[in-house]
Amino acid sequence: MTLARSLAVLLLAAVLVPLAAVAWRGSGLAFGPSDWAAVRFTILQAVVSAALATGLAIPVARAIARRSFPGRGLLITLLGAPFLLPAVVAVLGLLAVFGRSGIVNQTLQASGLPPVSIFGMQGVILVHVFLNLPLAIRMILHGWLAIPQERVRLAQSLGFRPADIARHLERPMLREVLPGVALIIAVLCLTSFAAALMLGGGPAATTVELAIYQAVRFDFDLGRAAALALVQVVVTGVAAILVLTVAQPSGLGLGLGQEVRLPGPPGWRRVVDIGAIGLAVGFLAVPMLAVVLRGLPGVPTLPVEVLAAAGRSVAVAIASAGLATAVALTLALGAVRGNPMVEIAATLPLATSGLVLGTGLFLLVQPLVTPMTVALPVTVLVNTLLSVPLLYRILVPEARALAADYGRLADSLALAGWARLRWLVLPRLARPLGFGAGIAAALAMGDLGVITLFAGDGQATLPLLIQRLAGAYRLEGALAASVLLVLLSFALYWVCEAGGRRAAA
Amino acid sequence: MTIRLLAAGLVTIATPALADTPVLTVLTYDSFLSEWGPGPAVEAAFEAECACDLRLVGGGDGAALLARVQLEGAGTDVDVVLGLDTSLTAAATATGLFAPHGLADATGLPITYADPLFLPYDWGWFAFVHDRKLENPPTSFTELAESDLRVVIQDPRSSTPGLGLLLWVKAAYGDRSAEVWEALADNIVTVTPGWSEAYGLFLAGEADLVLSYTTSPAYHLIAEGDDTKAAALFDEGHYLQIEVAGKLASSDQPELADRFLAFLLSDAVQSVIPETNWMYPAELPSAGLPRGFDQFRPASSLYLSPDAAASVRDAALAEWQAALTR
């Protein structure tokens, strides 16, 4: 068995064994009366959110791909930011714009129009699009920039009009890239919890993850929790298989590894591009700025224990990102020939309920040690698991292109093992590796899944501390600490991303 | 396998930390042990007199504590659970994991509360909190339902205040509770997973009222010098939340656990409860209550016994869900 296959088996085990432990402890699987409604709502909002985020990302990514403007590089980096926001912070930011006394409603009021409400299905989708649109833009933009220079030049030499470029170059690329992007976002939305409920407007917006939370925390009905978690896993598995069959290799191959920009057509298309970028920046930046500006003044007044918690969070983030990057790279290199098992194993963890995973691990670990003593390692493990799918999705097209372009040359030179990693894989994949590691680090930074279950004395991470602050009326402090969290997450992400770019240069 | 190795490794690292002094492990909710909660003061005061190491362990919110104890079962290191409320004690009793405390009942509650397993240490009234600028705050659920006011509440499936509101309506209206929920449905802007999200939405101006406690305005007054918040007093009476602590039967430090429970009712703890947990103390401290705690005193208290609460819960939840899903 290859390393990638062994890792895939391990990943599957890491997802399914804790689930089985929960089911076993809860003596079997059982569904509650309103759970099917939660499943339906969850799938519906995930599909709509993913479709919207992916669809809206296309014009923005294309505009960024074919226009040059000052701050373009910075914009691409900053696109990672919303994805890193803790759900509650994102909600507060959106409320500053779309809330009752937000910018939009004030404007409507001033023009004598009726106010709009953010609460309801529209709010759930809004927050999911807000959080995931930038990720979609990044991933699709990457597809655009990966269209080989040779093909672009050919197109130019043949006098292709924008419509021809779209048909012959862009659509095949999108056909390959979009299903994976939509899958990742849909699955991310499947496990959404706080954001969906806060803006959902009521129990009609109950997600599966909330039902799991209820089952574990309130009813201690582990059988029900396991059944719900299994539904998440099955839905994701089915979606992953669907995507595998829909996604088709673009057949565009790869060029000489130089970033090439498509010709930016003039006229109305230019206006559309500027509009797309402007709207996206406004939609993403205004809520973020609103919340950061509100929380920033409180940062210096934060108590010292916030610093210690921040330190623990950074350590957890770095460890998780390192592990996740190694695992995802191994899987991606192993999946070059399209291995369905690797593909599914690399997607499932994303659909796993962090709570069920944590509860299962708790049950598994408890007979061996006091769970508190392993709080941070388990947090690292779970965060690693949860970020592997994203990283994998980012790396796999690159790994495929690498194999297609340089696989034979490397094979013919017996470039294998460590030397192949050192001289071929790492330098050629430095960019996506840096981006992926940055995302993984930031995700781990903001995670509040498992630590609540395991944390003992003096092990609080920053998200846990934020929750404690908020629980003790210190909402301004919680906001300030959230802003600190966002800044640290972004710093980690930036270091990884810029490091990758520098290594690739 | 990796977990096993990892765990084994960590145990060897962690073991030397366990000194000879006896350790009392108390599982509590997160806000209790935070720097701003009662935790640090309680820990310092108890350790000063017990010659022991008091370890406060956070387990999420109140509801999560019981799940955590059940998850750990008899093999747990936890000696005392602090922070369940009376909507959960029936379930907690049913687990058979708790042992009698053998202490006299607390005297500072508006009702007599006696439970051989669970000792109350503080309590409060649920209430809808609003800004003083709000004209004509509602004086009853019916008035609230008839108004255009916007309310944020917590989900009874994931939050103790949310569940408390369910029981409040049930205690006030009995068989008519479903009607009340249907009437309230259009006032409810949204339902949040926990107390802090709801309170945050309220402070951000998204709602006129938020489900919290009659003592919430006191927090703003005392900690922030802000007198703009008020609690709406309802004619139906206000539902009581009584927070309790209990000793686990599996505790390897039963005497120390007993001492800790007794200590909870001492002046040392009771005097810090109001301004750290923002609840009423179960025994009136010698210094009395801080200012602001007598601002909003309901005329009457509503309360369902743990057994009654447990028996109406599922039906009340179904009513709530049906009314708000429409």
Add this chain to the structure above:
Amino acid sequence: MLQLDHLTLTRGAFRLTGNWTADPGQRVVLMGPSGAGKSSLLAAIAGFLPLTAGAVRWNGHDLGPMLPGERPLTILFQEQNLFPHLTVAQNIGLGLRPDLRLGKGELARVDQALERVGLSGLGPRRASQLSGGQASRAALARALLRARPLLLLDEPFAALGPALRAEMLALVREVADEVAALVLLVTHDPKDAIGLGGQTVFVADGVAMAPVSTAALFANPPDALQSYLGPK
């Protein structure tokens, strides 16, 4: 000696057979219409395409179980013979040690090879900055250092101008002479075949025919070759 022992390649409707030998040091040109399977035959010998039947042997040893990098051969592809992110010297050094832990002696050999192909001083440059001709030279310099007894060339100079191509062919001859390699060169151009001398394998209609003397073949071409070359 290279032996194609009842070799059969199939992929979909495509089918190619070959059953012949070629001697060490020989220079063999593979010619034939597009899609006849010249490149596939080279890829099969190099270990990138599985055989449907038969075997490829070198001096009696079956190459089947060997990985591409273990085979006694060097192959130059139509394009991408260099890693663009590595320097020219590193690209060439890979021919000595894939882990690039090069000692002083090895570094000196890299420099010699660079000089030998006319790229002195370009060692520290990134491969992506080379022109097409320079890239071909660098790839040949690596072949020189690898010194494998079999040199497979899959139209690596197709993109170069006539003069540059003649130069490269001359360089191939020198390199092959130096390491006494059997050369298999895929080309479309009869001039390349004549220029390289030696033998020609004509690939058409699913068969790679046994090599025959290029001079003799062109003096009296069979019908299939005549129609490939076009009217005289």
